[in-house]
Amino acid sequence: MNAVRATWAAAAVLTVLSGCSKPAADPASAGTSSPAASSSTTAVRRFVFITNGDDPFWDACNAGLVEGATRSGLADKGLRAVMDKGNGTAQGQIERLRQLASQADVAGVAISVIQAENAAIVEEMKNLAAKGVKVITVDGDVNRATFRDARPYYIGTDNIVGGRLLGAAAKAILAARGKTSGAYVQFAGFADNDNSRARMNGFKEAVGEAYKEADRMSDEMDLARARDNVRTALVNHPDLVALVGIWAYNAPAIAEVVEERKARDRITTVTFDAQAVAIERMAAGQIDAMVVQNPFEMGIQTVRLLLAMQEGDDATIKQMFPNAGQPDGDIHTTGLRLIVPDDNPLVKPADVPGTGHETMPLSKFREWLATYGLSSS
Numbered sequence: 001m002n003a004v005r006a007t008w009a010a011a012a013v014l015t016v017l018s019g020c021s022k023p024a025a026d027p028a029s030a031g032t033s034s035p036a037a038s039s040s041t042t043a044v045r046r047f048v049f050i051t052n053g054d055d056p057f058w059d060a061c062n063a064g065l066v067e068g069a070t071r072s073g074l075a076d077k078g079l080r081a082v083m084d085k086g087n088g089t090a091q092g093q094i095e096r097l098r099q100l101a102s103q104a105d106v107a108g109v110a111i112s113v114i115q116a117e118n119a120a121i122v123e124e125m126k127n128l129a130a131k132g133v134k135v136i137t138v139d140g141d142v143n144r145a146t147f148r149d150a151r152p153y154y155i156g157t158d159n160i161v162g163g164r165l166l167g168a169a170a171k172a173i174l175a176a177r178g179k180t181s182g183a184y185v186q187f188a189g190f191a192d193n194d195n196s197r198a199r200m201n202g203f204k205e206a207v208g209e210a211y212k213e214a215d216r217m218s219d220e221m222d223l224a225r226a227r228d229n230v231r232t233a234l235v236n237h238p239d240l241v242a243l244v245g246i247w248a249y250n251a252p253a254i255a256e257v258v259e260e261r262k263a264r265d266r267i268t269t270v271t272f273d274a275q276a277v278a279i280e281r282m283a284a285g286q287i288d289a290m291v292v293q294n295p296f297e298m299g300i301q302t303v304r305l306l307l308a309m310q311e312g313d314d315a316t317i318k319q320m321f322p323n324a325g326q327p328d329g330d331i332h333t334t335g336l337r338l339i340v341p342d343d344n345p346l347v348k349p350a351d352v353p354g355t356g357h358e359t360m361p362l363s364k365f366r367e368w369l370a371t372y373g374l375s376s377s
Contacts, residue, residue, distance in 0.1 A: 043078070043105055044078055044079065044080055044105065045078060045079050045080075045105045045106070045107040046079070046080055046081070046082055046105055046106055046107060046108075047074075047079060047080070047081045047082070047107060047108040047109075047110070047302070047303065047306045047307075048082055048083075048084055048100060048106060048108070048109050048110070049061070049062075049065060049081065049082070049083045049084065049109075049110045049111075049138070049299075049302060050084050050086055050093060050096055050097070050109065050110070050111040050112065051083065051084070051085045051086045051112050052086050052088065052093070052112040052113070052114040052139070052140055052189075052193075053085070053086050053087070053088035053114075053189070053221050054085045054086070054087075054088070055247075055248050055249060055275075056248070056275050056276060056375065056376040057248045057273055057275070057293075057295050057376065057377070058083065058085060058295070059374075059375075059376070060295040060296050060299075060374050060376060060377050061083070061138075061139075061295035061296065061298050061299040062083040062299060063296055063299065063372065063373070063374060064295065064296040064297060064298060064299020064300045064301075064302070064303075065081040065082075065083060065299040065300075065302065065303055066081075066299075067296070067299065067300055068081065068299055068300040068301070068302065068303030068304060069081045069303055071300070071303075071304075072303050072304060072307050074303065074307070077307070079107060079307070079310070081299075081302070081303050081306075084096060086112075086114065088114070088189070088220070088221035089114070090114050090115045090118050090120070090121060093111065093113070093114055093121055094118075094120050094121055094124055097109070097111070097121070097124035097125060097127075097128060098124055098127075100128065100133070101124070101127050101128050101131060101133070106128075106133055107133065107134065107306070107310055108133060108134035108135070108136075108306035108309065108310060109125075109128055109133055109134070109135050109136075110135075110136050110137070110138045110155075110302045110306065111125065111135070111136075111137055111138070111140075112137070112138055112139040112140040113137055113140045113141060113142050113193075113194065114140060114190065114193060115190060115192055115193060116140070116141065116142055116143040116147075116192060116193060116194035116197070117143050117146065117147075117192060119147075121142075122142055122147045122150040125142075125150045125151060126149075126150055129151075134306055134309040134310055135150075135151050135152075136151050136152065136153045136154065136155065136302070136305060136306065136309075137150075137151045137153075137154045137155075137156075138154070138155045138156050138298055138302050139155075139156040139157070139195065139293075139295070139298060140156070140193055140194055140195050141154045141156070141194045141195070142194065143194065148330070152309075152330060153305060153320075153321060153330050153331075153332065154330060154331045154332070155298055155301050155302055155305060155331075155332045155334065156195075156293075156298055156332075156333065156334060157195065157293045157333060157334065157336065158331070158333045158336075158356070159194070159195040159198035159199045159202065160198040160199070160201060160202040161202065161336070161354075161356065161357075162198075162199055162202065162272065162291050162293070162336050163198060163199035163200060163201060163202020163203040163204075163205070163206070164202040164203070164205060164206040164354075165202075165206070165291050165336060165338055165352055165354070165357055166199070166202075166203050166206075166244070166270050166271075166272065166289070166291045167202060167203035167204065167205065167206025167207040167208075168206045168207075168351060168352045168353075169270055169288075169289040169291070169338060169347045169351065169352055170184070170203070170207050170211075170242055170244070170268060170270045170288075170289070171206065171207045171208055171211070171351075172346065172347040172348070172351035172352070173268050173270070173288050173289065173346040173347050174207075174211070174241060174242060174268055176346040176347075177268065177346070179241045179268070180210060181210045181211060181212075181241075182211060182212070182239050182240065182241030182242070183211070183212045183213075183214040183237050183239045183240050183241065183242075184207070184211055184212070184213060184214065184240065184241060184242035184243065184244055185213075185214050185215045185216075185217060185233040185237065185240065185242075185243055185244065186200045186203065186213065186215070186216045186217070186244040186246055187216075187217050187218075187219065187226065187229055187230065187233075187243070187244065187245055187246060187247075187250045187253070187254065188200070188216070188217075188218055188219075188246035188247050188250065189218060189219060189220060189221045189246075189247045190218050190220065190221075191216050191217075191218045196218075196246050196247070199246050199272060200216055200244075200246060203244055207242075211241070211242070212239075214233070214236075214237045214239075214240065215233065215236075215237070217229040217232070217233065219250075221247075221249075223249060223253065226249060226250055226253040227253045227256060227257050229253075230243065230253055230254050230257035230258070231257055231261070234257070234258075234261055234263060234267075240266075240267065241266065241267065241268060242267065242268040242269070242270065243258065243267055243268075243269050243270075244270055244271070245269070245270070245271030245272060246271075246272055247272065247273070248272065248273035248274075248275050248278070248376075249275065250271060250272075251269075251271035251272070251273065251274075251275060251277075251278035251281065251287060251290065252275060252277040252278050252281055254269050254271065254287075255269060255278070255281040255286040255287055256281075258286065259286060264286065268288050269286065269287050269288055270287075270288055270289045270290070270291075271287060271289075271290050271291075272290070272291050272292075272293070273290070273291075273292060273293060273376075273377065274290050274292045274339060274365070274376055274377045275376045276375040276376045278290065278376075279362065279365075279366065279376070282339070282341055282362055283341075283362060285341065287341075288340075288341070288346060288347075289338060289339065289340055289345075289347055290338075290339040291336055291337070291338055291339075291357075292336070292337045292338075292339050292365070292377050293334070293335075293336065293377065294334045294335045294336075294337075294377065295377060296372060296374065296377065297334040297335060298334050301320070301332060301334060304316065304320070305317070305320060305332070308320075320332045333356070335356070335357070336356065336357040336358075337357060337358050337359075337360050337365065338352060338357055338358070338359045338360070339360055339361075339362055339365050340359060340360070340361060340362065341361070341362055342361045342362050342363050345361070347359075365377075
């Protein structure tokens, strides 16, 4: 992927609408609308965001959709942005895409693709595009080597860069603890998901050959299985020195089991994303580093791009994708942060060189979340 470009610029203070946390069973009630738009003689059309499952990560993204709709004046344009939380299966995404293809009020679709190589998902994305619906990927992309033509643009994290950042952090922490070799296991919802694979590969590259990747364990978004995977790893690999959480819920699952098995003194724990529970676990000294994405910004940029595509606003598209036509010029990244404990962090900014990320103590990160009324990211 291309280098991380997006910044974490401050935005207007956000009031998160109560629709953010409504269940997926009522997707039409999420996002934004206004009385003026509802009473208009022109039917309101939708930008629909299909997630890969239900997680607090998506509440932060939905808050970004709300903010993006406000900034872009969607209501005045007869449009609204809604979030449709998936059920954690590829079949669920396939069926939802088919449903949307039959609904005349759908103007655009953003999807976090759950399986990068799933040809049926790709086919339904193309079917929507053939009907004139604008289709993009956000957070989880298709396999770009095979299915790049399924969407014109991707918004989200440069996942291989994120994996490298987490790997460099883990390497520094392990060295500070005198662990110059040993094994690690990586955990994710799906190992064949685009963001999972890129993060794992980036981590392996950056942590170095002195540390052996013992396994990559998937849980299919089953939280009980996520915890059982950690238990299994601790039993099966006596030389284990690190556990790596790739999806948001893996962080609290790892911390919980490591505490349960009293293994904290020998295990380094590094993770992606910052669920509220994971933030509390780091504050309690149970997580060493978190690479945190910006789902709030993903939501804002989703609205911005879909609206530009809908209106033929080539200038905005050019701003977002200045390298269009070049390798990976169809990717717009939304930034990364490396969150470390407030007290005696074992990884310093000098340990993780490179551009496009910020190293931030946990307390400062919490302040940023509070600014936008968020509990996780």
